[in-house]
Amino acid sequence: MLVDVRHVRKSYATGEGPLQVLQGVDLRLAPGESVALTGESGSGKSTLLHLIGGLDRPDAGEIIVGGRNIAVLDDAALAAFRRTEAGLVFQHFNLIPSLDVAANLSFQARLAGRCDEAWLSTLTRRLGLEQLLARYPEQLSGGQQQRVANGRALASRPSLLLADEPTGNLDEATGDAVLELMLSLVRETGVALLMVTHSSRLAARLGRRLHLHAGRLAP
Numbered sequence: 421m422l423v424d425v426r427h428v429r430k431s432y433a434t435g436e437g438p439l440q441v442l443q444g445v446d447l448r449l450a451p452g453e454s455v456a457l458t459g460e461s462g463s464g465k466s467t468l469l470h471l472i473g474g475l476d477r478p479d480a481g482e483i484i485v486g487g488r489n490i491a492v493l494d495d496a497a498l499a500a501f502r503r504t505e506a507g508l509v510f511q512h513f514n515l516i517p518s519l520d521v522a523a524n525l526s527f528q529a530r531l532a533g534r535c536d537e538a539w540l541s542t543l544t545r546r547l548g549l550e551q552l553l554a555r556y557p558e559q560l561s562g563g564q565q566q567r568v569a570n571g572r573a574l575a576s577r578p579s580l581l582l583a584d585e586p587t588g589n590l591d592e593a594t595g596d597a598v599l600e601l602m603l604s605l606v607r608e609t610g611v612a613l614l615m616v617t618h619s620s621r622l623a624a625r626l627g628r629r630l631h632l633h634a635g636r637l638a639p
Contacts, residue, residue, distance in 0.1 A: 423449035428481035443635030456623035459632035507573035529575040
């Protein structure tokens, strides 16, 4: 297994006491596997992605990625993990406003030491960004920014791709093209894909579907 989540729990402090979000979640993800994560709003889907991506830490349990329990890594090691092993696409694009599209696309790949110009060219073409490379994020529509964010996550050829509604700001045709690109990467490189989506239609295109409810996962 590339990812092995074991008995993970996570809560957040509120004025009325701790809010239990994840209550003993177990999840396994193999290289080359694509999994759709569904569930009601507020069910903890994004929280689980943040934990697996090393952006937050669980209260209890283990998150084994590539043989390492990332739940116990220090901040520097977690940053290195995110830089080299995980491609992250979340609802907030987090593009760098001072960099043009070309530089945003290659940013993480350069940090990881994996900048492949041929692969960047393929991503640019398949995401329909050829005419936008010299623009800056503020000059892009929301859908265009989403495509750049997706491309940036894919550019370093990560072993794990975590996507939180990666097509949420795209029209159906462009969203389908973005998802097909992700699934192509799964097939071609063996990357593991875990994608949060509210769309049953998109979820059906992935290899497996899990539903998060009341802090627990079910098929």
